Amino acid sequence: MLRLRRWGRTAAALAMAVGSAVALLPFTAMAQGKEPVKVGLVSSKSGVFAQQGEEVIRAVQFAIDEANAKGGIDGRKIEVQTADDESTPDAGRRVAEKLARDGFNLLIGAIPSSVSLAIVQNLDRWDAAYFNVISKTDKLTGDTCRARAFRTNHADSMDIAMINQWAKELPEKSFAVLGADFVWGRESGEAFKKSAEAAGKSVPLALYAPMGTKDFAPYIAQFKASNVEAIWVAEVGRDAIAFVKQAQEFGLIPAKKLIGHALILNFMIDATGKALDGTVGTTSYTPDIDSPRNKAFVAAWKAKFKRLPTDNEGQAYNGAIVMFQGVQKAGSVKPADVSRALRGAEVETLYGKLTLRAQDNQLMLPNFVGRAKVADGVLRPVVEHSFAASTMPGPSALCKL
Secondary structure: OHHHHHHHHHHHHHHHHHHHHHHHHHHHHHHHHOOOEEEEEEEOOOOOOHHHHHHHHHHHHHHHHHHHHOOOEOOEOEEEEEEEOOOOHHHHHHHHHHHHHOOOOEEEOOOOHHHHHHHHOOHHHHOOEEEEOOOOOHHHHOOOOOOOEEEOOOOHHHHHHHHHHHHHHOOOOEEEEEEEOOHHHHHHHHHHHHHHHHOOOEEEEEEEEOOOOOOOHHHHHHHHHOOOOEEEEEOOHHHHHHHHHHHHHOOHHHHOEEEEOOOOOHHHHHHOOOOOOOOEEEEOOOOOOOOHHHHHHHHHHHHHHOOOOOHHHHHHHHHHHHHHHHHHHHOOOOHHHHHHHHOOOEEEEOOEEEEEOOOOOEEOOOEEEEEEEEEOOEEEEEEEEEEOHHHOOOOOOOOOO
């Protein structure tokens, strides 16, 4: 009888333990069963945009590590696979498709507009979503806009709307244009020419250099022979670095003033010594932006890397945190769900609380003109003029989401 009573008490205790475990099972299973957030990081490890790609990859990985250290997003771990788009649209499309087919279908990170354009046209077919953090062509929020594609950086038209106001204040009366001979460079050069002429200034010379140009001497000779006071520069990556170095070597600067569209990027300044000191131009992000989220980001970045984040790093991190908020809002990692949750949504960004415009998935950003000068002991872009998001143009009629 004693044995029976002991067995009965043991059985009862076991039943209670099993019952408790069963009661806890749904919560535990739900927590463990959540799909991870799978990020496909497509950027340039080689080619013209390799240096910018390195910055973007570093910043997106930083955002992922930071989020995972805080428990992930929506209780989900974030996983990432990275692929080299080789700075070309063919390679970009190919590696993005592989990532998406492998389940890493929240895509982010391409630098050139040509790569981003190649990606967005395939999102439905791949069952993917794409977060554009650097590419600037208006086509991404124009005739090639897609419901699953979001732009968290400034489009060309946003820069040009700012330039339309800024051009009136430029003291120079005559300009030349040097643009990279692809979508972004031509759009920038043609838009500046139109803006300057509308402000009563002349632009008698516009030259476009093929991608991969190493010898800018023929272009520099034409600029030196012209009577223009300043040159609007819309060059990219290693080409831009080569031009600035040669412009200084052949005496084009400081004889002629350079004004740039994305010319005073951190990596450009770092690669060209003091050649860009005092140069003015558009700038999309600086560590000086006064928002709680940006202050926290800059402090965390400095703690890890012992330096300030660059413009490319700030923009890439900003795009990643917008993506994560889409997952949080959707309670899902499915690209279609994330896209629906973000369309027209208000999100926390490095620039403050902003809205993703429902008509074209463009983040409604303020914009900036800066100057390369010494701050915090380093030569870097520093904001001199800020333009509210209200200056940006309305959505393109060509965008049909």
